[in-house]
Structure formats: C-alpha cells, structure tokens
Amino acid sequence: MARLHSTSVSRSEVDRLREGFAGEVMETADPSYEESRAVFNAMVEDRPTVIAQCRTVExxxxxxxxxxxxxxxxSIRGGGHSVAGMALTNGGLVVDLRRxxxxxxDPDAMTADVGGGATMSHLDRATEPFGLATTGGRVSTTGVGGxxxxxGTGWLDRKFGLACDNLLGADVVTADGAQVRASAEENPELFWALHGGGGNFGVVTSLTLRLHPLPSVTAALLLWGSDAGPEVVRAYRDFMEQAPDEVGGGVLYLTGPPEDFVPEHLVGELACGVLVTYAGEEREGREAVRPMLELGHEGEMIAQMPYAELQCMLDDPPGLRNYWSAEYLGTVPDEAVDLFCAGAARMIVPSASQHVLFPQGGQVSRPDTDYPVPWRRAPWCVHPFGLWEDPADDERGRQWARDLRSDMLPWSIGAVYLNFIGNEGSERIVAGLGADNYRRLAEVKRRYDPDNIFHRNHNIKPG
Known part of the structure; x- marks a missing residue:
C-alpha cells in the first residue's frame, strides 16, 4: 500500500517531475502559485505542495x-467548484486538468469529446455553432468532468435527462497509472460507476457526451417583493406539475440585482423570483410561461438566446465565501411552502445567496438505466446556495442552510445530489448513492483504486 499524506518533497524531486512534463509544475514559491491555487469557494485555504498543470494524459x-x-x-481539479474544496489538498499534489x-x-454523430479540464463554457461555445447542446450545469464556470x-442536473435535464444519462464513454487514468476506456462495451462496470460515483475511480481525462438539437432557448425571469413569496411558490409548484418537458428553471429568493428590469424598490432587497427556461423559441416560451405571467409580477426579463448565453447569464462572481446544501422532496405541500418561504428571512441580504426550489420530473424521472443517482426520482429539490463576502457571516450562512434542510426533512426522500453538498458525513454519501449502489460502487473502487488514492471527493471506500 502507498505511503500517504506526506507533505515533504525535495526541490530536486520536483525538478525530476518537470523533466519531460508537457504542462507546468508549480511549487509554493512560484509567482503564479496563489492564482493557480484559488478555487471557487474563498473559504478554502488549502495549500498544496505541488500543482501539476497537466497538458497530456501522460x-x-x-x-x-x-x-x-x-x-x-x-486531489483532482477540473472547474474547482466543489464547495468543500475537494479540488485542493493541503500539502499534497493537485492533478490540475484545466489545460x-x-x-x-462531431455534428453528424451528434457527440462531443470533452477534455477533463473543460468548463461548461468551453463545451457550450463549441456546440453552439452546430445548434447542438447537452445538459449542463446552471453556470458557465462549472467543470464538465465533476x-x-x-x-449532473441543469436547466435542460427535464428535456434531455441528467448529464450522466448523456455520457457515452470516458478515458480514465487509474491509481496505478493505467489508461483505460470506459463505455457500455469496454469496462462496463467502471462505466456504470462513473454515472454518479464521481472522481473515486481515477482521473477522467476525456468524456464523450451525446448532443441534442437546440438552436436556442428562452429565459423568463420574473420578480416580486418577498411578501408575495408564498403565493408565487404555490403557483409555481402547481404550474410545474403540468409543464411540458421543455420547461425548466426554479423559484427562488434572492437579493434584487441592479438591473434595468428590476424595480428600484427591489434593488438590494429580498425578492422572490421565478426563472423559467424553455428549450425553444420565445413565442412558444411565452405561451408556456403564461400562467406565471398572469400573477402580476413587478419585474420582467424575457429573451430568446443561444444556450451558451443562458449558461453565463447567472454566473456567480468569484472570490466569495460559499456554503451549500440540499434536500430532495417527494412532495411540497402548503406547509412545506410556508417553511421554505419563512427560511428566506434568514438569508444574508444583500448577498449573492440564493434560496432555491428546483423542479425535476420530465426525462430525469424516466430513466431506462440503473445508474447510482437515486435522487432523480424526487420531483423537487430545495437548495440553499449561500455566497457572501464577510468571514463574520460564515456561521450565519452555514446555519441558514442547515436550518432549511431541517425544515424540509418531513418531506425528504433521503437521497441527495452529492454535487450540491459539501462534507456532510459518510451517511449522506451512502444516502446520495443508495445503499445497494454503494456496495456495488465499493467493489468497483476496490478493483481500480484499492488503496483509496483518490479520496478527495465524496469518498467511496474500497469494498
């Protein structure tokens, strides 16, 4: 078994790694180290001994x-968006894939081969000229691999399924340095494990994704004062129960942004918003969103745009302190709506925080696979997404997220999308994957990473 968790490595040893290395190898004294070390969550202060910015599989x-x-x-770094800072390791080595x-x-095959360090922006900008897209996250800076x-849940999942449903193959460097291909035909058990099991099994250096025709999307962002929240959330809940698969989005509390479409009295104040995304043109989108337009909103932005533009429309500013969590719900009765809305009053305002209720359903809930993503069967997800600047707000931000989770427990299905949470304990990991799935995943882990080298993640221990 490998000797783990040393932080001591000599300069001469690092220089030997540099020899023949196509990318760049950084140490703490290098001028660009601090910039290279920074991740999305400014609360994360881990300092790796070595950052290996790789250019090749070798x-x-x-x-x-x-x-x-x-x-x-x-640790493995793609987009660096893990709220727990799993892209870094304190004193260890970062396999940095960003290069x-x-x-x-391939527009004929309707597929994309995506480098392991690509972000959603890289993927969406590449597919846009062909009028193609696949389910991405909800911001452009998220790493595709993780x-x-x-x-993988995003604005298009009700129409095109989860991101992992569109994974056709992956190239993986395993703990012993072997390069393997995972697909339905090659190493099928590893391929299954990559649909929800995260970076537990190796470094994924390339992914092949299925694409779908999508020339443009329509986005509608409607705003109300926070007092209207309970009525708006109930109306949105009822609206989504009848909505076609083309409709996605969410209802959320947020700080009113300083935009032209936002009434002056809502700027910098707690507001309730509905974001409706429609996989199609504006004329059809307006008709799809009509029940929400009839509620009498105070602010409105409706536009047709390329999917890549929608993806960057809500990008979060970098350098903020983060804490997120989630609870997946089997139902959202009026009592749950009232508790959800009451929880918004505990948000840090003004801030970039969002207090969100996402719909699922559609193709998310109609899989013909047995992938280890049991949270997909829940029709709703509550997602407290905290972002703030002042370290003095850290405990308040964490407690707000924990309290909202606690409020929602009577309606929770137990399973959770692990990308939405930080380090919440091993029981949450098992719940997020499913107990039977976890045992099967542990056997895959034992085969490909028996020493648990890749444990900076929502860790699956070798069976």
Missing amino acids: DVARAVGFARERGLEV MNAVRV FVLGG
Missing part, C-alpha cells in the same frame, strides 16, 4: 505516479 499518469511514490495526498480543456464536436461524474 502528464496525468506521471503526476499520479509521482504522488504515490512519495506518499503525497492527491486539458479542448472540445471536439459535473457529469456526479450525475
């Missing part, structure tokens, strides 16, 4: 082997 294999031989803890971000689109491997 770089990845060398970096993993180097860390194993010297007992350095390994492996190429996307190659998103897909965790299951």
Whole structure:
C-alpha cells in the first residue's frame, strides 16, 4: 500500500517531475502559485505542495505516479467548484486538468469529446455553432468532468435527462497509472460507476457526451417583493406539475440585482423570483410561461438566446465565501411552502445567496438505466446556495442552510445530489448513492483504486 499524506518533497524531486512534463509544475514559491491555487469557494485555504498543470494524459499518469511514490495526498481539479474544496489538498499534489480543456464536436454523430479540464463554457461555445447542446450545469464556470461524474442536473435535464444519462464513454487514468476506456462495451462496470460515483475511480481525462438539437432557448425571469413569496411558490409548484418537458428553471429568493428590469424598490432587497427556461423559441416560451405571467409580477426579463448565453447569464462572481446544501422532496405541500418561504428571512441580504426550489420530473424521472443517482426520482429539490463576502457571516450562512434542510426533512426522500453538498458525513454519501449502489460502487473502487488514492471527493471506500 502507498505511503500517504506526506507533505515533504525535495526541490530536486520536483525538478525530476518537470523533466519531460508537457504542462507546468508549480511549487509554493512560484509567482503564479496563489492564482493557480484559488478555487471557487474563498473559504478554502488549502495549500498544496505541488500543482501539476497537466497538458497530456501522460502528464496525468506521471503526476499520479509521482504522488504515490512519495506518499503525497492527491486531489483532482477540473472547474474547482466543489464547495468543500475537494479540488485542493493541503500539502499534497493537485492533478490540475484545466489545460486539458479542448472540445471536439462531431455534428453528424451528434457527440462531443470533452477534455477533463473543460468548463461548461468551453463545451457550450463549441456546440453552439452546430445548434447542438447537452445538459449542463446552471453556470458557465462549472467543470464538465465533476459535473457529469456526479450525475449532473441543469436547466435542460427535464428535456434531455441528467448529464450522466448523456455520457457515452470516458478515458480514465487509474491509481496505478493505467489508461483505460470506459463505455457500455469496454469496462462496463467502471462505466456504470462513473454515472454518479464521481472522481473515486481515477482521473477522467476525456468524456464523450451525446448532443441534442437546440438552436436556442428562452429565459423568463420574473420578480416580486418577498411578501408575495408564498403565493408565487404555490403557483409555481402547481404550474410545474403540468409543464411540458421543455420547461425548466426554479423559484427562488434572492437579493434584487441592479438591473434595468428590476424595480428600484427591489434593488438590494429580498425578492422572490421565478426563472423559467424553455428549450425553444420565445413565442412558444411565452405561451408556456403564461400562467406565471398572469400573477402580476413587478419585474420582467424575457429573451430568446443561444444556450451558451443562458449558461453565463447567472454566473456567480468569484472570490466569495460559499456554503451549500440540499434536500430532495417527494412532495411540497402548503406547509412545506410556508417553511421554505419563512427560511428566506434568514438569508444574508444583500448577498449573492440564493434560496432555491428546483423542479425535476420530465426525462430525469424516466430513466431506462440503473445508474447510482437515486435522487432523480424526487420531483423537487430545495437548495440553499449561500455566497457572501464577510468571514463574520460564515456561521450565519452555514446555519441558514442547515436550518432549511431541517425544515424540509418531513418531506425528504433521503437521497441527495452529492454535487450540491459539501462534507456532510459518510451517511449522506451512502444516502446520495443508495445503499445497494454503494456496495456495488465499493467493489468497483476496490478493483481500480484499492488503496483509496483518490479520496478527495465524496469518498467511496474500497469494498
């Protein structure tokens, strides 16, 4: 078994890693180290001993082997969006994939080969000229790899299924440095595990994703004062129960942004909003959203745009402190609506925080697979998404998320999308994957990573 968690490595050893390394190898004294170390959550302050910015699959294999031989803890960095900071390791080695971000689109096969370090922006901008898209996250800066491997829910999932439902194959560097292909035909058990099991089984250096025709989307953002929240949330709940698969979005409390369509009295104040996304043109989108337009909103923005533009429309500013969690609900009765709305009063306002109720259903709930994503059967997800600037607000932000989860427990199905949470304990990981699935995943882990080298994640221990 490899010697783990050493933080001591000599300069000469690092120089040997640099020899023949196509990318760049950084140490703490390097001028660009601090910039390279920064991740989305400013609360994360881990300081790796080595950051290996890989350009090739061979770089990845060398970096993993180097860390194993010297007992350095390994983390894998794609987009760096993990709220728990799992992209970093304190004193270890980061396999940084950001330079492996190429996307190659095959419009005839309607597929995309996506580098392991690509973000949603790389993917969406590459597919846009062909009028094609696949389920992405809800912002453009999310890493494609971690998103897909965790299951992947976004604006298009009701229409096109979860992101992992569109995963056709993956190239993986395993803990022993081997390069393997995972697909329905090759290493099928590993392929199954990559549909929700995250980065537990190796470094995914490339993914092949199924694409769908989508020339444009329509987005409608409607705003009300916070006092209207209970009525709006009930109306949105009833609206989504009848909505076609093309409709996605969510209802949320947020700080009113300083935009032209936002009434002056809502700017900087707690507001209730409905974002409706429609996989199609504005004329059809307006008709689909008509029941919500009839509620008498105070602010309105409706526009048809390329999907890539929708993806970056709600990008969160970098450098903020983060805490998120989630609870997946089997039903949202009026009592749950009242508790959800009351919880908004505990938000940090003004801030970039969002207090969200997402719908599922559609193709999310109609799988013809047995992938380890049991949360997909829930029709609703409550997602407290906290972002703030002042460290003095840390405990308040965490407590707000925990309290909302606690409020929703009477209607929870127990399963949870692990990409939406940080370190909430091993029981939550098992619940997020399903107990039977977890046992099967543990056997896959034992085959491909018996020493648990890849444990900076929602960890599945080897069976």
